[in-house]
Amino acid sequence: MSGVDYSPLVLSLKVALISTSIVFVLGVFFAHQFARKDFFGKSVIESFFMLPLVLPPTVVGFGLLILFGKKGWIGKLLLEWFDYQIVFTWIAAVIAAVVVSFPLMYQSASAAFESLDEKLENAARTMGASEWRLFRTITFPLAWPGVLAGLVLSFARGLGEFGATLMLAGYIPGKTDTIPMAIYFAVESGQMEKATFWVIIIVALGFSTIMWLNWWSKRNMRRFTNEKRNR
Amino acid sequence: MKSISQFFFFAVILIFVTGCTSKDETKDVEIMVSAAASLTDALNNLKNVYEENNENVLVTFNFGSSGKLATQLEQGAPSDLFLSASVKDMDKVTSLGLINEASKVNFTRNALVLITHTDSDLQMTSFEDIDPDNIGHFAVGEPESVPVGRYTKDVFDHLGMWNALKSHMVMGSDVRQVLTHVEMGNADLGVVYSSDAFISDKVKVLAEADPAWHAPIVYPGAVISEAKQPQAAQDFLDFLTSDEGKNVLKEYGFK
Incomplete structure (x- = not known):
């Protein structure tokens, strides 16, 4: 296998890393905002957030095409204002990955924030901590194990996303072919050697990601608990 | 108690839903046709025309990509007629002895x-x-x-x-x-x-x-060798190649 084109590997990593970063910021922000608030329509918004998890990927892909397509609501504006077509680019693959992995991040993060002991936060408030400092030093570190779980799931989902990506980013060899797409088309055309190669790569990638994050979180947790003990 | 009543509620719905799909009792011959997805619209029209002329026959379709249908037939899925969009998949089931070779015919073309x-x-x-x-x-x-x-x-x-x-x-x-x-x-x-x-x-x-x-785009059809209704399946295949059948296929962009 000397003549292997590694572009699917590079592209998949790029897409999954960028989409996980976006999902991390969005997911933590919304989960924290919604955690202890109850307002009219909250459950409607939360159900909407969860939708990509239960819809078939082709439906998500079709919905995204309606939004981002050349004649779509957002796609039309991008074309008019910036003369930019987002469909059939690697950015489209990032959008698809963000949409399908957001529910996983949101779910994990909101469960983590909701299970926090509110007394700890209130104690910090009585000592005059600002809301940002409170979030940075109390809330987020305590929610970290849950957020981390969401992070791992989002990365894995982004790496494996296929259906919506195929519709929105298309299959352009060398430009928008992520590993799942390379596997799909290799299997369909009977190139089993190529398919097996990419399957091994993606399994190794997923496995080592989870191993690394587990190790990393354990180390960080230990440091965190030690610091507490030393104080 | 609540969960038991819920269970019965779903059981009743299930019985109702399955009851609705029972087949038409007045038809005594049912042919199962495994057909390529690209034929969907044309065949649904052809089915109506055919059933009007042959009141005792019910035509039921199983649509899918030709490759998937060939695999289903290989696994022994019940079917009377195979209408493929590719020669390759028809050749595959032929080599496995799953079809009656005498009945094989290219019933339409595409461009x-x-x-x-x-x-x-x-x-x-x-x-x-x-x-x-x-x-x-x-x-x-x-x-x-x-x-x-x-x-x-x-x-x-x-x-x-x-x-x-x-x-x-x-x-x-x-x-x-x-x-x-x-x-x-x-x-x-x-x-x-x-x-x-x-x-x-x-x-x-x-x-x-x-x-x-380009290589010719032909649609081969053949009666399945294990068909339950081989004669009715052959009749329907003959209907596709008749002038009436060809005209309907032409209306849907086939050649």
């Missing part, structure tokens, strides 16, 4: 057409007119795995244009996806079967490929 969105102002009248410098994305089927892509590659290889157009190509996983890319305006051009272009009111046909440029 390759170059399409664009109805709103597009592209002016082209043939495949040779495509100017790589003047088009955006060009939707085609993936040539290694999708039949329509294989035929499309045949055409552009023949015309010596494949390499020049390659960088513009977005490859669909099936012909309907190619159609969707053009219908939604995300690709400027696309190559699909004439029967697909025909059912869409959002695309217009710019040109039809010369059949000499």
